[in-house]
Amino acid sequence: MEIETKELKSDAPSAHSAALSLLVVDDEDATRNLCRDVGADAGLEVHGAATTEEALRFLDQYPVDIVVTDLQVPQIGGLELLKHIRANNPEISVIVLTQYGTIETAIEATRLGATDYVTKPFHVEELRTKLDRLTHSIEVDQENRVLREELRSRPGFGGIIGMSPRMQRVYKLIQKVAQHSYPVLILGESGTGKELVARSIHFSGPRKNRPFAPVDCSSLVPTLIESELFGYVKGAFTGAQHTKQGLFESAGDGSLFLDEIGDLPIDLQAKLLRALQEREIKPVGSNERIVIRARVIAATNRDLESAIRTGSFRQDLYFRLNVVQIKLPPLRERKADIPLLVTTFLEKFSDPARPIHTISEDAMRRIVAYDWPGNIRELENAIERAVALGSGPILHVGDLPSNLQYAAPEKLNDADELVPLEILEKRAIFRALQETSGDKLAAARLLGIGKTTLYRKLKQYESGRPQA
Numbered sequence: 001m002e003i004e005t006k007e008l009k010s011d012a013p014s015a016h017s018a019a020l021s022l023l024v025v026d027d028e029d030a031t032r033n034l035c036r037d038v039g040a041d042a043g044l045e046v047h048g049a050a051t052t053e054e055a056l057r058f059l060d061q062y063p064v065d066i067v068v069t070d071l072q073v074p075q076i077g078g079l080e081l082l083k084h085i086r087a088n089n090p091e092i093s094v095i096v097l098t099q100y101g102t103i104e105t106a107i108e109a110t111r112l113g114a115t116d117y118v119t120k121p122f123h124v125e126e127l128r129t130k131l132d133r134l135t136h137s138i139e140v141d142q143e144n145r146v147l148r149e150e151l152r153s154r155p156g157f158g159g160i161i162g163m164s165p166r167m168q169r170v171y172k173l174i175q176k177v178a179q180h181s182y183p184v185l186i187l188g189e190s191g192t193g194k195e196l197v198a199r200s201i202h203f204s205g206p207r208k209n210r211p212f213a214p215v216d217c218s219s220l221v222p223t224l225i226e227s228e229l230f231g232y233v234k235g236a237f238t239g240a241q242h243t244k245q246g247l248f249e250s251a252g253d254g255s256l257f258l259d260e261i262g263d264l265p266i267d268l269q270a271k272l273l274r275a276l277q278e279r280e281i282k283p284v285g286s287n288e289r290i291v292i293r294a295r296v297i298a299a300t301n302r303d304l305e306s307a308i309r310t311g312s313f314r315q316d317l318y319f320r321l322n323v324v325q326i327k328l329p330p331l332r333e334r335k336a337d338i339p340l341l342v343t344t345f346l347e348k349f350s351d352p353a354r355p356i357h358t359i360s361e362d363a364m365r366r367i368v369a370y371d372w373p374g375n376i377r378e379l380e381n382a383i384e385r386a387v388a389l390g391s392g393p394i395l396h397v398g399d400l401p402s403n404l405q406y407a408a409p410e411k412l413n414d415a416d417e418l419v420p421l422e423i424l425e426k427r428a429i430f431r432a433l434q435e436t437s438g439d440k441l442a443a444a445r446l447l448g449i450g451k452t453t454l455y456r457k458l459k460q461y462e463s464g465r466p467q468a
Contacts, residue, residue: 188328210254236285262302
Protein backbone atom coordinates (compact mmCIF):
# COMPACT_ATOMS: atom_id res chain seq x y z
CA MET A 1 0.00 0.00 0.00
CA GLU A 2 1.62 3.24 -1.09
CA ILE A 3 1.38 6.29 1.04
CA GLU A 4 -0.12 9.33 -0.63
CA THR A 5 2.27 12.00 -1.86
CA LYS A 6 0.15 14.52 0.01
CA GLU A 7 0.99 12.81 3.31
CA LEU A 8 4.73 13.05 2.71
CA LYS A 9 4.45 16.68 1.68
CA SER A 10 2.30 17.65 4.62
CA ASP A 11 4.57 15.68 6.91
CA ALA A 12 7.81 17.24 5.66
CA PRO A 13 9.61 18.49 8.75
CA SER A 14 10.17 22.15 9.40
CA ALA A 15 13.82 23.20 9.29
CA HIS A 16 13.27 25.22 12.48
CA SER A 17 11.31 22.63 14.46
CA ALA A 18 12.48 22.13 18.04
CA ALA A 19 10.66 18.80 18.38
CA LEU A 20 12.23 15.43 17.84
CA SER A 21 11.19 13.66 14.62
CA LEU A 22 9.34 10.30 14.54
CA LEU A 23 8.85 8.11 11.45
CA VAL A 24 6.20 5.35 11.69
CA VAL A 25 6.57 2.50 9.18
CA ASP A 26 3.54 0.17 8.94
CA ASP A 27 1.34 -0.95 6.05
CA GLU A 28 -1.80 -0.98 8.22
CA ASP A 29 -3.45 2.44 8.11
CA ALA A 30 -5.06 2.04 11.54
CA THR A 31 -1.81 1.05 13.29
CA ARG A 32 0.23 3.70 11.49
CA ASN A 33 -2.27 6.45 12.34
CA LEU A 34 -2.54 5.31 15.96
CA CYS A 35 1.24 5.42 16.38
CA ARG A 36 1.31 8.85 14.76
CA ASP A 37 -1.34 10.12 17.18
CA VAL A 38 0.58 8.79 20.17
CA GLY A 39 3.77 10.42 18.87
CA ALA A 40 2.03 13.75 18.31
CA ASP A 41 0.61 13.66 21.86
CA ALA A 42 4.16 13.08 23.10
CA GLY A 43 5.25 16.31 21.41
CA LEU A 44 7.04 14.64 18.49
CA GLU A 45 7.01 15.75 14.86
CA VAL A 46 5.42 12.70 13.19
CA HIS A 47 5.68 11.21 9.69
CA GLY A 48 4.36 8.02 8.17
CA ALA A 49 5.38 5.47 5.54
CA ALA A 50 3.53 2.32 4.42
CA THR A 51 6.53 0.49 2.93
CA THR A 52 10.25 0.20 3.54
CA GLU A 53 10.91 1.82 0.16
CA GLU A 54 9.00 4.93 1.21
CA ALA A 55 10.74 4.87 4.60
CA LEU A 56 14.20 4.72 3.00
CA ARG A 57 13.29 7.54 0.64
CA PHE A 58 12.15 9.65 3.59
CA LEU A 59 15.29 8.88 5.60
CA ASP A 60 17.42 10.03 2.66
CA GLN A 61 15.61 13.39 2.52
CA TYR A 62 14.86 14.37 6.11
CA PRO A 63 16.47 14.06 9.58
CA VAL A 64 14.77 11.51 11.84
CA ASP A 65 15.39 10.81 15.54
CA ILE A 66 13.10 7.81 16.14
CA VAL A 67 11.70 5.09 13.86
CA VAL A 68 8.80 2.87 14.89
CA THR A 69 8.57 0.02 12.38
CA ASP A 70 6.53 -3.15 12.00
CA LEU A 71 8.66 -6.25 11.43
CA GLN A 72 6.28 -7.49 8.72
CA VAL A 73 6.25 -4.25 6.71
CA PRO A 74 6.15 -4.91 2.90
CA GLN A 75 9.18 -5.12 0.62
CA ILE A 76 12.48 -5.73 2.43
CA GLY A 77 10.91 -6.11 5.91
CA GLY A 78 11.50 -4.50 9.28
CA LEU A 79 14.69 -6.37 10.16
CA GLU A 80 16.38 -5.35 6.92
CA LEU A 81 15.22 -1.77 7.46
CA LEU A 82 16.75 -1.92 10.95
CA LYS A 83 20.06 -3.18 9.51
CA HIS A 84 20.05 -0.36 6.95
CA ILE A 85 19.43 2.25 9.68
CA ARG A 86 22.18 0.84 11.93
CA ALA A 87 24.65 0.89 9.01
CA ASN A 88 23.76 4.33 7.62
CA ASN A 89 22.07 6.28 10.45
CA PRO A 90 23.34 4.77 13.73
CA GLU A 91 22.18 7.82 15.69
CA ILE A 92 18.51 6.95 14.98
CA SER A 93 16.67 5.01 17.72
CA VAL A 94 14.39 2.19 16.54
CA ILE A 95 11.34 0.61 18.21
CA VAL A 96 10.01 -2.49 16.45
CA LEU A 97 6.39 -3.67 16.41
CA THR A 98 6.02 -7.44 16.49
CA GLN A 99 3.03 -9.78 16.34
CA TYR A 100 2.08 -11.81 19.42
CA GLY A 101 3.93 -15.14 19.32
CA THR A 102 6.98 -13.84 17.46
CA ILE A 103 8.96 -12.56 20.46
CA GLU A 104 12.05 -14.40 19.19
CA THR A 105 12.10 -12.07 16.19
CA ALA A 106 11.83 -9.03 18.46
CA ILE A 107 14.76 -10.31 20.53
CA GLU A 108 16.75 -10.72 17.31
CA ALA A 109 15.86 -7.12 16.45
CA THR A 110 17.23 -5.87 19.79
CA ARG A 111 20.40 -7.87 19.17
CA LEU A 112 20.73 -6.06 15.82
CA GLY A 113 20.42 -2.69 17.55
CA ALA A 114 16.73 -1.95 18.12
CA THR A 115 16.18 0.17 21.22
CA ASP A 116 12.95 -1.53 22.27
CA TYR A 117 9.97 -3.50 20.99
CA VAL A 118 6.19 -3.51 21.41
CA THR A 119 3.97 -6.55 20.89
CA LYS A 120 0.83 -6.10 18.76
CA PRO A 121 -1.92 -5.58 19.64
CA PHE A 122 -0.56 -3.04 22.10
CA HIS A 123 -2.00 -0.62 24.61
CA VAL A 124 -1.62 3.06 23.74
CA GLU A 125 -0.18 3.77 27.18
CA GLU A 126 2.58 1.19 26.67
CA LEU A 127 3.75 2.84 23.45
CA ARG A 128 3.43 6.30 25.00
CA THR A 129 5.60 5.26 27.97
CA LYS A 130 8.28 3.77 25.74
CA LEU A 131 8.30 6.86 23.48
CA ASP A 132 8.49 9.20 26.48
CA ARG A 133 11.39 7.23 27.97
CA LEU A 134 13.24 7.12 24.64
CA THR A 135 12.57 10.80 23.92
CA HIS A 136 13.96 11.79 27.30
CA SER A 137 17.07 9.67 26.76
CA ILE A 138 17.71 11.26 23.34
CA GLU A 139 17.18 14.75 24.72
CA VAL A 140 19.56 14.15 27.62
CA ASP A 141 22.26 13.03 25.18
CA GLN A 142 21.63 16.06 22.96
CA GLU A 143 21.59 18.46 25.90
CA ASN A 144 24.82 17.02 27.28
CA ARG A 145 26.45 17.73 23.94
CA VAL A 146 25.05 21.28 24.04
CA LEU A 147 26.33 21.75 27.60
CA ARG A 148 29.80 20.59 26.64
CA GLU A 149 29.79 22.93 23.65
CA GLU A 150 28.63 25.82 25.82
CA LEU A 151 31.52 25.18 28.19
CA ARG A 152 34.00 25.10 25.32
CA SER A 153 32.64 28.18 23.53
CA ARG A 154 31.90 30.39 26.55
CA PRO A 155 34.65 32.91 27.34
CA GLY A 156 36.84 31.36 30.01
CA PHE A 157 36.76 32.57 33.60
CA GLY A 158 39.43 30.39 35.15
CA GLY A 159 37.31 27.27 35.23
CA ILE A 160 34.21 28.84 36.82
CA ILE A 161 31.13 26.92 35.70
CA GLY A 162 27.64 28.41 35.59
CA MET A 163 25.32 30.29 33.26
CA SER A 164 22.55 31.32 35.67
CA PRO A 165 21.64 35.02 36.00
CA ARG A 166 23.48 35.20 39.36
CA MET A 167 26.68 33.93 37.77
CA GLN A 168 26.31 36.17 34.73
CA ARG A 169 26.43 39.14 37.11
CA VAL A 170 29.60 37.73 38.67
CA TYR A 171 31.20 37.44 35.21
CA LYS A 172 30.38 41.06 34.43
CA LEU A 173 32.02 42.19 37.68
CA ILE A 174 35.12 40.09 36.94
CA GLN A 175 35.45 41.67 33.51
CA LYS A 176 35.18 45.17 34.97
CA VAL A 177 37.56 44.82 37.92
CA ALA A 178 40.14 42.80 36.00
CA GLN A 179 41.23 45.89 34.10
CA HIS A 180 42.04 47.90 37.25
CA SER A 181 44.42 47.57 40.20
CA TYR A 182 42.28 48.44 43.24
CA PRO A 183 41.66 45.78 45.93
CA VAL A 184 38.80 43.33 45.56
CA LEU A 185 37.02 41.47 48.37
CA ILE A 186 35.39 38.16 47.45
CA LEU A 187 32.73 36.85 49.82
CA GLY A 188 31.08 33.45 49.79
CA GLU A 189 30.53 30.21 51.67
CA SER A 190 33.17 27.49 51.62
CA GLY A 191 33.21 25.59 48.36
CA THR A 192 31.68 28.33 46.19
CA GLY A 193 34.86 28.93 44.17
CA LYS A 194 36.37 32.10 45.62
CA GLU A 195 39.92 31.26 44.51
CA LEU A 196 38.67 30.57 40.97
CA VAL A 197 37.19 34.07 40.91
CA ALA A 198 40.46 35.55 42.18
CA ARG A 199 42.40 33.72 39.47
CA SER A 200 39.89 34.86 36.86
CA ILE A 201 40.36 38.48 37.89
CA HIS A 202 44.13 38.11 37.63
CA PHE A 203 44.29 36.16 34.36
CA SER A 204 41.61 38.23 32.62
CA GLY A 205 43.48 41.52 33.07
CA PRO A 206 46.76 43.18 32.15
CA ARG A 207 48.63 41.34 34.95
CA LYS A 208 47.93 37.88 33.47
CA ASN A 209 51.60 37.35 32.53
CA ARG A 210 52.74 38.31 36.05
CA PRO A 211 52.80 36.06 39.16
CA PHE A 212 49.64 35.04 40.99
CA ALA A 213 50.59 34.37 44.62
CA PRO A 214 47.93 32.70 46.81
CA VAL A 215 48.20 32.34 50.58
CA ASP A 216 45.69 30.72 52.93
CA CYS A 217 45.68 32.87 56.04
CA SER A 218 43.83 30.19 58.03
CA SER A 219 46.39 27.45 57.40
CA LEU A 220 49.54 29.30 58.46
CA VAL A 221 50.89 29.33 62.00
CA PRO A 222 50.26 32.89 63.32
CA THR A 223 53.95 33.42 64.08
CA LEU A 224 54.85 32.61 60.46
CA ILE A 225 52.24 34.71 58.65
CA GLU A 226 54.21 37.94 58.98
CA SER A 227 57.41 36.46 57.57
CA GLU A 228 55.40 34.70 54.83
CA LEU A 229 53.80 37.96 53.71
CA PHE A 230 56.63 40.42 54.28
CA GLY A 231 59.74 38.22 54.16
CA TYR A 232 62.72 38.26 56.53
CA VAL A 233 66.47 38.84 56.55
CA LYS A 234 69.18 36.43 57.60
CA GLY A 235 69.43 36.18 61.39
CA ALA A 236 66.06 37.80 62.04
CA PHE A 237 65.07 34.86 64.23
CA THR A 238 66.26 31.38 65.14
CA GLY A 239 66.44 29.31 61.99
CA ALA A 240 66.58 32.29 59.60
CA GLN A 241 69.77 31.15 57.91
CA HIS A 242 69.21 33.18 54.74
CA THR A 243 67.20 36.14 53.54
CA LYS A 244 63.81 35.29 52.05
CA GLN A 245 61.42 37.38 50.00
CA GLY A 246 57.85 37.69 51.25
CA LEU A 247 54.84 37.08 49.03
CA PHE A 248 54.18 40.81 48.66
CA GLU A 249 57.64 41.27 47.14
CA SER A 250 57.77 38.03 45.11
CA ALA A 251 54.38 38.79 43.52
CA GLY A 252 56.03 41.78 41.86
CA ASP A 253 53.57 43.42 39.44
CA GLY A 254 51.21 40.48 39.75
CA SER A 255 48.45 39.69 42.26
CA LEU A 256 48.55 38.58 45.90
CA PHE A 257 45.52 36.52 46.89
CA LEU A 258 44.82 36.55 50.64
CA ASP A 259 42.39 33.68 51.15
CA GLU A 260 40.38 33.48 54.39
CA ILE A 261 41.44 37.00 55.33
CA GLY A 262 38.88 36.90 58.15
CA ASP A 263 41.16 34.49 60.05
CA LEU A 264 44.15 36.87 60.06
CA PRO A 265 45.25 37.67 63.64
CA ILE A 266 44.29 41.16 64.79
CA ASP A 267 47.92 42.33 65.29
CA LEU A 268 48.82 41.34 61.71
CA GLN A 269 45.72 43.13 60.42
CA ALA A 270 47.31 46.41 61.54
CA LYS A 271 50.56 45.62 59.67
CA LEU A 272 48.64 44.60 56.54
CA LEU A 273 46.64 47.84 56.68
CA ARG A 274 49.84 49.87 56.92
CA ALA A 275 51.32 48.00 53.94
CA LEU A 276 48.23 48.67 51.82
CA GLN A 277 48.08 52.33 52.79
CA GLU A 278 51.78 53.10 52.35
CA ARG A 279 52.37 50.62 49.49
CA GLU A 280 55.54 49.43 51.17
CA ILE A 281 56.62 46.68 53.56
CA LYS A 282 59.46 46.07 56.01
CA PRO A 283 60.79 42.47 56.13
CA VAL A 284 61.13 40.91 59.58
CA GLY A 285 64.49 41.91 61.12
CA SER A 286 65.17 44.64 58.54
CA ASN A 287 65.19 48.42 58.85
CA GLU A 288 64.75 48.93 55.12
CA ARG A 289 61.37 49.37 53.47
CA ILE A 290 60.49 47.82 50.14
CA VAL A 291 57.95 49.32 47.72
CA ILE A 292 55.21 46.87 46.72
CA ARG A 293 53.39 46.90 43.40
CA ALA A 294 51.20 43.78 43.66
CA ARG A 295 47.45 43.98 43.48
CA VAL A 296 45.66 42.57 46.56
CA ILE A 297 42.63 40.32 46.22
CA ALA A 298 41.14 39.01 49.47
CA ALA A 299 38.46 36.42 50.20
CA THR A 300 36.62 35.04 53.20
CA ASN A 301 33.64 32.91 54.16
CA ARG A 302 33.18 34.88 57.38
CA ASP A 303 30.72 37.70 58.00
CA LEU A 304 33.26 40.52 58.35
CA GLU A 305 30.68 43.10 59.46
CA SER A 306 29.79 40.87 62.41
CA ALA A 307 33.50 40.34 63.09
CA ILE A 308 33.96 44.13 63.17
CA ARG A 309 31.20 44.43 65.77
CA THR A 310 32.83 41.77 67.96
CA GLY A 311 36.26 43.36 67.57
CA SER A 312 37.92 40.45 65.76
CA PHE A 313 38.37 42.35 62.50
CA ARG A 314 39.52 45.92 61.94
CA GLN A 315 36.98 48.21 60.35
CA ASP A 316 39.63 50.33 58.63
CA LEU A 317 41.18 47.23 57.02
CA TYR A 318 37.72 46.14 55.87
CA PHE A 319 37.19 49.47 54.14
CA ARG A 320 40.67 49.28 52.56
CA LEU A 321 40.04 45.79 51.16
CA ASN A 322 36.39 46.30 50.24
CA VAL A 323 36.87 48.77 47.39
CA VAL A 324 34.94 46.37 45.15
CA GLN A 325 33.01 43.43 46.56
CA ILE A 326 32.08 40.26 44.67
CA LYS A 327 29.64 38.02 46.50
CA LEU A 328 29.37 34.45 45.27
CA PRO A 329 25.95 32.83 45.64
CA PRO A 330 25.75 29.42 47.33
CA LEU A 331 24.84 26.52 45.07
CA ARG A 332 21.35 26.26 46.58
CA GLU A 333 20.62 29.75 45.20
CA ARG A 334 21.71 28.94 41.64
CA LYS A 335 20.31 25.47 41.08
CA ALA A 336 19.91 26.20 37.37
CA ASP A 337 23.68 25.61 37.13
CA ILE A 338 23.60 22.15 38.73
CA PRO A 339 22.98 20.15 35.49
CA LEU A 340 25.88 21.99 33.85
CA LEU A 341 28.14 21.25 36.82
CA VAL A 342 27.07 17.59 36.88
CA THR A 343 27.81 17.22 33.16
CA THR A 344 31.23 18.80 33.63
CA PHE A 345 32.15 16.55 36.56
CA LEU A 346 30.90 13.44 34.74
CA GLU A 347 33.24 14.27 31.88
CA LYS A 348 36.09 15.08 34.27
CA PHE A 349 35.93 11.86 36.30
CA SER A 350 34.77 9.31 33.70
CA ASP A 351 37.24 6.55 32.90
CA PRO A 352 37.86 6.52 29.10
CA ALA A 353 37.72 2.73 29.23
CA ARG A 354 34.36 2.81 31.05
CA PRO A 355 32.78 6.21 30.33
CA ILE A 356 29.60 7.38 32.03
CA HIS A 357 27.63 9.39 29.52
CA THR A 358 24.68 10.73 31.47
CA ILE A 359 22.62 10.59 34.65
CA SER A 360 19.14 9.24 35.23
CA GLU A 361 16.16 11.53 35.66
CA ASP A 362 15.57 10.38 39.26
CA ALA A 363 19.22 10.88 40.21
CA MET A 364 19.29 14.38 38.71
CA ARG A 365 16.08 15.22 40.56
CA ARG A 366 17.67 14.17 43.89
CA ILE A 367 20.78 16.21 43.14
CA VAL A 368 18.82 19.35 42.24
CA ALA A 369 16.54 19.04 45.29
CA TYR A 370 19.48 18.76 47.74
CA ASP A 371 20.71 22.02 49.34
CA TRP A 372 24.49 21.25 49.08
CA PRO A 373 25.81 22.91 52.26
CA GLY A 374 29.34 22.20 51.00
CA ASN A 375 28.46 23.86 47.68
CA ILE A 376 30.36 23.02 44.48
CA ARG A 377 33.14 21.20 46.31
CA GLU A 378 30.61 18.83 47.89
CA LEU A 379 28.84 18.27 44.54
CA GLU A 380 32.14 17.53 42.81
CA ASN A 381 33.07 14.98 45.49
CA ALA A 382 29.63 13.36 45.22
CA ILE A 383 29.90 12.95 41.44
CA GLU A 384 33.46 11.62 41.70
CA ARG A 385 32.26 9.00 44.20
CA ALA A 386 29.24 8.11 42.06
CA VAL A 387 31.40 7.67 38.97
CA ALA A 388 33.80 5.45 40.89
CA LEU A 389 30.95 3.22 42.09
CA GLY A 390 28.79 3.35 38.95
CA SER A 391 28.59 0.17 36.88
CA GLY A 392 27.06 1.38 33.62
CA PRO A 393 26.89 4.29 31.18
CA ILE A 394 24.14 5.96 33.27
CA LEU A 395 24.42 7.11 36.88
CA HIS A 396 21.43 6.05 38.99
CA VAL A 397 20.17 7.03 42.44
CA GLY A 398 21.88 3.97 43.92
CA ASP A 399 25.26 5.32 42.82
CA LEU A 400 24.83 8.58 44.77
CA PRO A 401 26.04 9.17 48.35
CA SER A 402 23.69 7.80 51.01
CA ASN A 403 22.56 11.25 52.16
CA LEU A 404 21.05 11.72 48.69
CA GLN A 405 19.71 8.18 48.35
CA TYR A 406 17.83 8.22 51.63
CA ALA A 407 16.99 11.90 51.92
CA ALA A 408 13.72 12.32 53.82
CA PRO A 409 10.88 13.88 51.81
CA GLU A 410 9.98 17.43 52.66
CA LYS A 411 7.39 17.73 55.41
CA LEU A 412 4.41 20.00 55.12
CA ASN A 413 3.89 22.52 57.87
CA ASP A 414 0.40 22.91 59.26
CA ALA A 415 0.16 26.26 57.52
CA ASP A 416 1.16 24.86 54.11
CA GLU A 417 -1.71 24.67 51.66
CA LEU A 418 -2.64 21.42 49.98
CA VAL A 419 -3.11 21.96 46.25
CA PRO A 420 -3.62 19.62 43.29
CA LEU A 421 -0.49 18.11 41.76
CA GLU A 422 -1.29 19.81 38.43
CA ILE A 423 -1.02 23.21 40.10
CA LEU A 424 2.20 22.28 41.88
CA GLU A 425 3.63 21.12 38.55
CA LYS A 426 2.65 24.37 36.85
CA ARG A 427 4.19 26.41 39.67
CA ALA A 428 7.42 24.42 39.44
CA ILE A 429 7.65 24.95 35.68
CA PHE A 430 7.11 28.70 35.87
CA ARG A 431 9.51 29.01 38.81
CA ALA A 432 12.16 27.15 36.81
CA LEU A 433 11.59 29.48 33.84
CA GLN A 434 11.94 32.47 36.16
CA GLU A 435 15.14 31.04 37.68
CA THR A 436 16.64 30.53 34.20
CA SER A 437 15.43 33.87 32.76
CA GLY A 438 13.10 32.13 30.33
CA ASP A 439 15.67 29.64 28.98
CA LYS A 440 13.43 26.62 28.27
CA LEU A 441 16.31 24.20 27.76
CA ALA A 442 17.92 25.19 31.07
CA ALA A 443 14.52 25.06 32.82
CA ALA A 444 13.93 21.51 31.53
CA ARG A 445 17.37 20.46 32.81
CA LEU A 446 16.63 22.04 36.19
CA LEU A 447 13.30 20.19 36.47
CA GLY A 448 14.81 16.89 35.32
CA ILE A 449 12.44 16.56 32.34
CA GLY A 450 12.91 16.54 28.58
CA LYS A 451 12.50 19.76 26.64
CA THR A 452 9.72 18.18 24.56
CA THR A 453 7.77 17.53 27.75
CA LEU A 454 8.27 21.13 28.83
CA TYR A 455 7.14 22.47 25.44
CA ARG A 456 4.04 20.27 25.59
CA LYS A 457 3.16 21.46 29.11
CA LEU A 458 3.58 25.13 28.13
CA LYS A 459 1.40 24.61 25.08
CA GLN A 460 -1.28 23.09 27.30
CA TYR A 461 -1.10 26.04 29.67
CA GLU A 462 -1.45 28.51 26.77
CA SER A 463 -4.44 26.71 25.27
CA GLY A 464 -6.11 26.04 28.61
CA ARG A 465 -6.52 22.34 27.74
CA PRO A 466 -6.40 19.76 30.54
CA GLN A 467 -3.14 17.90 30.82
CA ALA A 468 -2.76 14.48 29.25
